[in-house]
Amino acid sequence: MTNTQIEKPKIAEPHHPPTTWKTYFTFSTDHKVIGIQYIVTSFLFFLIGGIFAMIIRGELITPEADLVDRTVYNAMFTMHGTIMLFLWTFPVLVGLANYLVPLMIGARDMAFPRLNAVAFWMVPVFGIILMASFFLPGGPAQAGWWSYPPVSLQNPTGNLINGQFLWLIAVAISGVSSIMGGVNFVTTIVKMRAPGMTFFRMPAYVWAVFSAQIIQLFGLPALTAGAVMLLLDLSIGTAFFDPAKGGNAVLFQHFFWFYSHPAVYVIILPVFGIFSEIFPVYSRKPLFGYKVVAVSSLLIAGVSGFVWVHHMFASGTPAWMRIVFMISTMFVSVPTGIKVFAWVATIWGGKLRLTTPMLFALGGLIMFVFAGITGIMLSSVPIDIHVNNTYFVVGHFHYVLYGTVTMGMFAAFYHWFPKMTGRMYYEGLGKLHFWLSFIGTNLNFLPMHPLGLQGMLRRVASYDPEYAFWNVIASIGGFLLGMSTLPFILNMIGSWVQGEKAPDNPWRAIGLEWLVASPPPVENFEEIPVVISEPYGYGKSEPLTANLEKQELIKDLN
Amino acid sequence: MKIRNILILIGCAIALTGASLWMGQQAYSWFPPQAAAESKLIDELFSFLVSLGTFIFLGVTGTVTYSIIFHRAGKYDTSDGPPIEGNITLEVVWTTIPILLVLWIATYSYNIYAEMAIQGPMEAMHIHTMASAHAATMESTTEPIEKIEVLAKQWAWVFRYPNQNVTSTELHLPVNRRISLALQSADVLHGFYIPAFRLKQDIVPKQTIDFEFTPIRPGKYRLRDSQFSGTYFAAMQTDVVVQSIEDYNHWLKTAATQKPTPANNQAANEYTQKIKGAFTSGYPTVIPAPPPLVNFPS
Numbered sequence: 010m011t012n013t014q015i016e017k018p019k020i021a022e023p024h025h026p027p028t029t030w031k032t033y034f035t036f037s038t039d040h041k042v043i044g045i046q047y048i049v050t051s052f053l054f055f056l057i058g059g060i061f062a063m064i065i066r067g068e069l070i071t072p073e074a075d076l077v078d079r080t081v082y083n084a085m086f087t088m089h090g091t092i093m094l095f096l097w098t099f100p101v102l103v104g105l106a107n108y109l110v111p112l113m114i115g116a117r118d119m120a121f122p123r124l125n126a127v128a129f130w131m132v133p134v135f136g137i138i139l140m141a142s143f144f145l146p147g148g149p150a151q152a153g154w155w156s157y158p159p160v161s162l163q164n165p166t167g168n169l170i171n172g173q174f175l176w177l178i179a180v181a182i183s184g185v186s187s188i189m190g191g192v193n194f195v196t197t198i199v200k201m202r203a204p205g206m207t208f209f210r211m212p213a214y215v216w217a218v219f220s221a222q223i224i225q226l227f228g229l230p231a232l233t234a235g236a237v238m239l240l241l242d243l244s245i246g247t248a249f250f251d252p253a254k255g256g257n258a259v260l261f262q263h264f265f266w267f268y269s270h271p272a273v274y275v276i277i278l279p280v281f282g283i284f285s286e287i288f289p290v291y292s293r294k295p296l297f298g299y300k301v302v303a304v305s306s307l308l309i310a311g312v313s314g315f316v317w318v319h320h321m322f323a324s325g326t327p328a329w330m331r332i333v334f335m336i337s338t339m340f341v342s343v344p345t346g347i348k349v350f351a352w353v354a355t356i357w358g359g360k361l362r363l364t365t366p367m368l369f370a371l372g373g374l375i376m377f378v379f380a381g382i383t384g385i386m387l388s389s390v391p392i393d394i395h396v397n398n399t400y401f402v403v404g405h406f407h408y409v410l411y412g413t414v415t416m417g418m419f420a421a422f423y424h425w426f427p428k429m430t431g432r433m434y435y436e437g438l439g440k441l442h443f444w445l446s447f448i449g450t451n452l453n454f455l456p457m458h459p460l461g462l463q464g465m466l467r468r469v470a471s472y473d474p475e476y477a478f479w480n481v482i483a484s485i486g487g488f489l490l491g492m493s494t495l496p497f498i499l500n501m502i503g504s505w506v507q508g509e510k511a512p513d514n515p516w517r518a519i520g521l522e523w524l525v526a527s528p529p530p531v532e533n534f535e536e537i538p539v540v541i542s543e544p545y546g547y548g549k550s551e552p553l554t555a556n557l558e559k560q561e562l563i564k565d566l567n
Numbered sequence: 568m569k570i571r572n573i574l575i576l577i578g579c580a581i582a583l584t585g586a587s588l589w590m591g592q593q594a595y596s597w598f599p600p601q602a603a604a605e606s607k608l609i610d611e612l613f614s615f616l617v618s619l620g621t622f623i624f625l626g627v628t629g630t631v632t633y634s635i636i637f638h639r640a641g642k643y644d645t646s647d648g649p650p651i652e653g654n655i656t657l658e659v660v661w662t663t664i665p666i667l668l669v670l671w672i673a674t675y676s677y678n679i680y681a682e683m684a685i686q687g688p689m690e691a692m693h694i695h696t697m698a699s700a701h702a703a704t705m706e707s708t709t710e711p712i713e714k715i716e717v718l719a720k721q722w723a724w725v726f727r728y729p730n731q732n733v734t735s736t737e738l739h740l741p742v743n744r745r746i747s748l749a750l751q752s753a754d755v756l757h758g759f760y761i762p763a764f765r766l767k768q769d770i771v772p773k774q775t776i777d778f779e780f781t782p783i784r785p786g787k788y789r790l791r792d793s794q795f796s797g798t799y800f801a802a803m804q805t806d807v808v809v810q811s812i813e814d815y816n817h818w819l820k821t822a823a824t825q826k827p828t829p830a831n832n833q834a835a836n837e838y839t840q841k842i843k844g845a846f847t848s849g850y851p852t853v854i855p856a857p858p859p860l861v862n863f864p865s
Contacts, residue, residue, distance in 0.1 A: 074801065077847075077848075078847040078848055078850075079798050079799060079801070079837075079852075080798055080848055080850040080851075080852050081847075081848045081850065083797075083798060083800075084848075084850070146850075146851075147850055147851055148848055148850035151797075151798070151850075152795070152797075153795050157756060157794075157795070159754065159755040159756065159772060160755045160756065160795060160796060160797050163755070163797065163853050165851040165852055165853050165854075166851050252771070252772040252773040252774075253772070253773075258756060258771060258772065259771060292638075292648060293640065293646070293647040293648045294647070294648040294649065294650070294651065295650055295651065295652045297651065297652070297653055297654075298652075298653040298654075298658050299652065299653070300653075301653070301658055323758065323767045323768060323769050323793070323794075324769045324771075325768070325769050325771050325774070325776060328680075331680070332677055332680070335673060335676060335677075336669075336673045339669040339672060339673055340669055342665055342669060343662065343665045343666055343669060346661065346662075346665040347658070347661065347662055347665075349627065350661040351658075353627060353630050353631060353634075354651075354654075354657070356631060356634045356638070357630065357634050357638070358634075358638055358648060358649060358651075359634070359638055359648035360638070360639070360640035360644060360646065360647065360648045361634060361635060361638050361639045361640060362639075362640050363635070363639070371631065371635065374631065375627075375628050375631065378623070378624055378627045378628065379624060382620035382623060382624055383620075385616065385620070385672065386613065386616050386620070389612065389616065389672065389676040390676055390677075390680050391605075391608065391609050391612055391676060391679045391680050391683060391765075392609060392612060392613055392616070392676075394609075394765070394766065394767050395609055395762070395765040395766070395767065397767055397793070398758060398760075398767070398793045398794065398795075399793075459597055462597045462598055463597070463598070463599055463762065464599055464760070464762025464763075464789070464791070466760070466791055466792075466793055466801075467795075468795045468800060468801075469800065469801035470800075470801045471801045471802065472801065473789065473804075517645070545652075546650070547647045547648065547650060548647035548648055548649060548650035549650045
């Protein structure tokens, strides 16, 4: 279909600046512009979600509900979760993948550039719809980001247009946008690889994005359908999920988690991909067991379709279901463990350089190991029955979503910043950012584990005084984490405006994206590369392509 | 040289195992008191997982830390590391060991689960056919007491003892008896959760869920709503009093003579008088149910 894109005899002009700042506010079909549009938009929402988190931590610094009223508190955690997932984590990862995948596989753009732009522009649209709910008389949705009925169907304002209504519209649009993205990524990776770029010559990051987007394709329709059915229940009085009218409230939980657990792998897989890119570069060694690491992403995607009931162990599920889903959930740890051990073996005996991206990746790896261990604990039915819906779970998934995913995202931002902007970032500010976020994350989320074991439930605005000690520490960590983004913002804006000019390949990294100019020209490659070897050829001094590499680069590798 | 390396590895493994076992023992102190037969089983399983987890965590982070300290590139060293691309033996080992560990953890968890015999609603019919179901219940000393009805509503707990027709907002239970509850919700999803018992079950509207357990330690514990139920969710808590069978029977008899009076209800109180100092939005809320009328208001 759009393979014609490749054959177009357009030749990019490398000396012409590809974009001005105004380009980023247009309906551009350049995957690099769209990638940065995604990243910047979602980062703005990350800041909003972060402010909500600090209001939550402010409320929880004392046992009483005394900072905001309970309805406001409920709106805060609902919006915090919704924004952090649907408007930060998902879009920022799609943004990075948008930027990198075509460059890494040697394509000039995504398979469907216009669809790509449409999918992006839906993000600000549903972001605004969601934020608009603050201006309704009833305020935003207050049923948590799961929106379990019947609570989500209770509508105390009685208005047709209420917070929950806008929330569901936003989630449905987000689902459609992500499905579009999924179709685009899968097609691009299957169809648009450069000559010689076989599947087992693709970087592990591309494998990870491929696996993640396959999950989007089979999982998202369930969530989107669930959201639409809930919307019908809420506004026109159907009875899919309302027990008062004969509906089944637990059915919604199946719809919701059938996607929303695999969604965790949609989120974590690209971050695993980032780790697989970054460790070899800064250890100067090939990725250990590359093929197994690549295939383990697909394995995780496969298993992820059979684990969702582990969110419902306390929901009134029969015993056989609990046991089956316990075992399937535990098996996720096998391909995941393969990756972790492979990264450790990659680092081992290398020539490590602790730059900012490497620090973020190492910090992310350590916190991920911790999150993985608590994850196994949670999959065990008897333990889950005690800690389900407590702060133990909240601590666990924040170690995943901040400790691993957000740390991995920062690693990626710093690593590819010179490529994206043509400028170098400031190393000192980057390291300050790392230490503040590493300490802040642990201070914020580690105390949640003892709180959960003691029985403190999530989503509470007030709690018994026995929980005060750990909550104070968590809140201090939360505020520190909030402050940790300041050096990052300063660094990114300052470096983009007046940073040192970046060479094409400042890290001496191996990969197609490092063979083009920084920032890359509009059509990426003047000449489509012909790939002749596997990725990660560190220490092997063999060229990656038959036509793009200059002699001095090869000399450089020796 | 080779022998030295092996000795160092063995030394590290012993140190790691020691640290992990110690950590596993610490785990018991992270929980509330063990007030139900089930809580002992869960704490034991958790302690085992903490030991195992500590071993893995220290093993991985120890290796990474060693690399960070000893495998750094010199300032002007631009050379690459050894181009090692993999090692089949190593990869087979680190795939097989996790598989075996997973099977071990799953079997252990399953056994504990079978001993606890926590029932999902669909298991209620089969409970008496499960031989292991009462293993943790000290059956010999007990005759099951009457089934207590638990009603959850926005935002109050009401307990009804049908034989004496006693209602209460505080849950009284005899110690060392198999307790049988019938959980019901009047409106939305709620969760029945007593941290000291390590037990939790969601309550689904229009369904009656049977739930059994055995308290083993007299005392006062907290019962909390564990499934988000709307505005005053956090305030939906009450006390559970575990007492000797004599005290329990005495309490039932006295309560039966009391006239029903409205119980103190935090959600209703807060709704009528706004909390001072808090930022209020004026967002409307579902109106709390009126304070329940019970024989024994807590």
